[in-house]
Amino acid sequence: MNFSRIILSLTLIIQTSLSLSQEKKGSNTFQQHEIEFLNILNKDTINSLNIQLDSKLFSFGLNTKEFRNIALIKKGKDICIQPLGLGKLFKLKKNANSYDLIRIDSTIHSGVNYQAFTFQRNDTIFQYGGSGFWHMRGIMTYFSPQTHEWELYPSNAIVNGYDDFDNIIKYKVDPRTNKLYATKSIAYSNMPKDFSLNNIDSCFEFDFTKNTWSTLGATDPKLIKDLQSANYYHYVLGDLLIFQSYLDYYWIDFSKNQYGKIRTSNNQMMKQAWLSLYTTKEAYEALQFNLGNTAYLVKVGSNKVLTYSTYIINADDLDRNTVQNVYKIENPILYFIFNKVLPFFTPSVSIVMLTAFGLFFIIYRQRKKRIPKEVTARLNYNFYHSLSIIEKELLQVLYKNHQKGESISTKVINKIIGVQNKDVLTQNKSRSDHFLKINQKYKLSTQQQLPLIVKTRDSIDKRQYNYGLEPSYLVYLEKMIESEKSLFDE
Numbered sequence: 040m041n042f043s044r045i046i047l048s049l050t051l052i053i054q055t056s057l058s059l060s061q062e063k064k065g066s067n068t069f070q071q072h073e074i075e076f077l078n079i080l081n082k083d084t085i086n087s088l089n090i091q092l093d094s095k096l097f098s099f100g101l102n103t104k105e106f107r108n109i110a111l112i113k114k115g116k117d118i119c120i121q122p123l124g125l126g127k128l129f130k131l132k133k134n135a136n137s138y139d140l141i142r143i144d145s146t147i148h149s150g151v152n153y154q155a156f157t158f159q160r161n162d163t164i165f166q167y168g169g170s171g172f173w174h175m176r177g178i179m180t181y182f183s184p185q186t187h188e189w190e191l192y193p194s195n196a197i198v199n200g201y202d203d204f205d206n207i208i209k210y211k212v213d214p215r216t217n218k219l220y221a222t223k224s225i226a227y228s229n230m231p232k233d234f235s236l237n238n239i240d241s242c243f244e245f246d247f248t249k250n251t252w253s254t255l256g257a258t259d260p261k262l263i264k265d266l267q268s269a270n271y272y273h274y275v276l277g278d279l280l281i282f283q284s285y286l287d288y289y290w291i292d293f294s295k296n297q298y299g300k301i302r303t304s305n306n307q308m309m310k311q312a313w314l315s316l317y318t319t320k321e322a323y324e325a326l327q328f329n330l331g332n333t334a335y336l337v338k339v340g341s342n343k344v345l346t347y348s349t350y351i352i353n354a355d356d357l358d359r360n361t362v363q364n365v366y367k368i369e370n371p372i373l374y375f376i377f378n379k380v381l382p383f384f385t386p387s388v389s390i391v392m393l394t395a396f397g398l399f400f401i402i403y404r405q406r407k408k409r410i411p412k413e414v415t416a417r418l419n420y421n422f423y424h425s426l427s428i429i430e431k432e433l434l435q436v437l438y439k440n441h442q443k444g445e446s447i448s449t450k451v452i453n454k455i456i457g458v459q460n461k462d463v464l465t466q467n468k469s470r471s472d473h474f475l476k477i478n479q480k481y482k483l484s485t486q487q488q489l490p491l492i493v494k495t496r497d498s499i500d501k502r503q504y505n506y507g508l509e510p511s512y513l514v515y516l517e518k519m520i521e522s523e524k525s526l527f528d529e
Contacts, residue, residue, distance in 0.1 A: 068100045069137050072345040076326075077118070077131065077138055079335065079347070084116040086331040089158045090272070091123070091202065096324045096339060099129075099140060105149075110157035112164055119143075119164060124153040124171065126189055128164070128182055145187040151176065152189075156202040156210045158219075160247070165192065167210075167219065167245075168200020173234075175199040175226050179245070196252040198243050201225040206236065207266050209273065211280045211293050219245040220293035222258055222266060222365075242293070242366035255296070256366035262298055265289060272327035274334055277354060283327070286310045290357050291365060299361035305352075312336060312350045422484035423516075429456055430477050437492065437508050438516060446495065446505035474506070487512070 069077075076097070080088065089112045094103040099120055101109075110121040118131040126146035132139045155169030155176070164182045166189065168175075177197030180189040200221060202208050209222045221243045228237035240263055242255040265284040273282040280291045281301070288301040288309050300306065316336050317325060326337040329352065337347040426434070432455055440447045449470065453459040458469045474492045481491040489509050497503040508516065 070098075070343060072339050072343045073097055073099055074137060075345040076337065077133075079337075080113055080118060080330070081116070081133060083330045086113075087115070087159065088113040088328055088330060090328050091154075091157070092326070093324070094122070096326075099138075101140070106153070108154065110155070110166075112157060112159050114159050114162075121157055121164075121166075123155055123157070123169065124151075125149040126152060143187065144182065144189075146189065152180070154201050154203045156200055156208075158210075158212050160212060160214070168202060170201055173227075173230065175201060177224075192250070194245065194250050194252055198245075198252045199224050199226045199239075201236075206238070207269055207271060209266060209269075209280060209282060209291065211275070211291065213278055213294055215278050216294045217247045218294070219247070220255075221245075222262070222291075244293070256368045258366050259298075259364055261363065262291075262365060270327070272325075274327070274329040274352060276329065276332070276352060279354060279357075281352065283313075286313065293365060296365050296368075297362050298365050299363060300358045301356050302358045305356040309334070309350060309352070312348055316346070316348050422481055425480055425484060426477065430473065430480075433473065433477070434508075434516065437506060438513075441508050441513065446507045448505060449503060452506065481512075491516075 089110065092109045092111055094101075094107055094109055097109060097111075099109065101120075101122055106122040106124045108123045110123055112119045112121065120129040120131060120140060121127070126144065126149045127142060128144040128146070129140035130143050132141055151171035151174075152166055152169040153171055155166040157164065157166050159165070165179060166181070167179050168177060170176060177199040179192040179194055181192050182188075183190045198221070200208060200210070202210065206225055208225070211220045212218075213220065223241065224239040224243060226237050226239065227234060229235050240258045240260075242258050244253050244255050245251070246253070266282070269282050269284040269289075273280055275281075276290075278292060278294060280293075282289055282291070288306050289298060290301060291298040301309065312334075313336060316338055317323070322341045324339045326335075326339070328335055328337075332351050332353060333349050334352050335347055335349055337345060339345050423431070423434075433452065436451065436455065437447055449466070450459070452470055452473075453461075453466050456469055456473055458466045461469070474494075477492055478490040481487065489511065491509055491512055492506060493509055494504045494506050497505050
């Protein structure tokens with residue numbers, strides 16, 4: 040009995056511990072400059088931001104002995120904090136004068152996502168790359184609200200990413216193309232002998248619709264040189280990524296394979312804003328980010344006082360005269376086919392194009408078969424004069440009845456062809472022979488496909504047939520009959 044109570048008590052303790060690990064309010068003590076920084080972010084309830092922060096400057100009340108950097112992910116008014124390397128994920132809650140962190144994960148294992156690139160796509164938080172346990176990571180994971188853990192996101196290959204403050208890699212998630220771009224990859228070159236790094240200077244692309252990595256081409260050497268002297272922080276402006284190298288600002292558009300400088304006038308304005316805030320004799324820590332079109336330059340002094348300045352950046356600030364390629368394409372023709380032409384043929388586009396081609400083919404064939412009006416008139420003239428007197432009389436009677444909106448009966452036809460006193464079988468055969476000859480002559484003479492004389496069942500007596508003319512041929516037939524009539528009158 041006592042043993043059962045012990046087991047029950049342990050079960051309750053474990054369940055309580057797990058539930059608290061999913062949503063636990065911490066007694067976090069935020070520093071004043073951290074509160075001021077979060078206040079800036081909270082004023083904007085529309086724009087998104089993902090940025091990596093140095094834990095020496097921003098710890099948000101967490102124990103920094105376990106990690107070095109923090110990923111901050113903002114979408115609209117929601118902000119999440121992720122200590123890189125731990126797997127823990129916190130949601131920020133604003134109080135009257137401060138903030139609290141609420142843990143929303145159930146992660147047990149840690150130590151594998153240091154320096155990972157953390158970002159939000161739609162409503163899901165992703166992490167790519169990073170390092171841990173003497174290993175570079177090239178996998179993609181995402182945080183699942185169902186399991187409260189980081190789950191593996193499938194891909195066709197491993198491309199290592201290590202987004203730290205020294206080996207600058209620029210990443211860009213482009214919602215327009217639904218792709219992730221990276222300027223290079225990093226791997227250990229001589230493990231386990233030493234920790235030397237091998238920089239793979241190629242641009243990579245991950246397609247979220249296909250879950251595939253592909254190498255776009257060798258990164259432009261000039262861009263590599265500019266990135267080596269760039270600072271860690273950058274701005275994300277729509278489909279553009281803007282970074283600072285020394286005091287010059289550059290833009291990258293991965294999807295168009297273009298990069299260049301900011302216009303001289305705008306670059307001077309951005310440079311002046313930077314110099315007016317950061318060129319002081321006191322020690323300070325710097326931070327740069329943007330919310331929409333507003334760029335923030337933040338300075339935290341040794342006394343932990345936060346000051347900042349802002350300026351506006353726009354997509355029109357680009358200097359198009361300095362455009363160069365982000366990466367070199369080894370085979371431009373193959374690249375154009377596989378990366379530009381084939382992706383264009385989505386299922387919907389393919390259906391539209393096939394439909395358009397089918398319609399064009401049908402219209403082309405019809406036009407090809409169509410005979411010019413002058414030729415058609417001559418052919419109809421030859422046809423009419425090839426008919427016998429009885430055949431012409433049949434056509435004239437059919438034409439007159441058509442003008443009255445009536446069909447000719449079998450009795451009238453039998454009288455014209457002179458079989459009104461014959462038996463039914465003879466009448467049927469004679470009518471059929473006459474109409475068959477007329478239709479054959481018309482087809483041979485005019486090259487038309489439809490028969491000139493058509494028969495339909497009588498609406499009252501279904502055993503009887505009525506005879507009429509093909510409407511599309513009436514124009515030419517009318518001319519022949521009227522011409523014949525005028526000659527006869529003369």
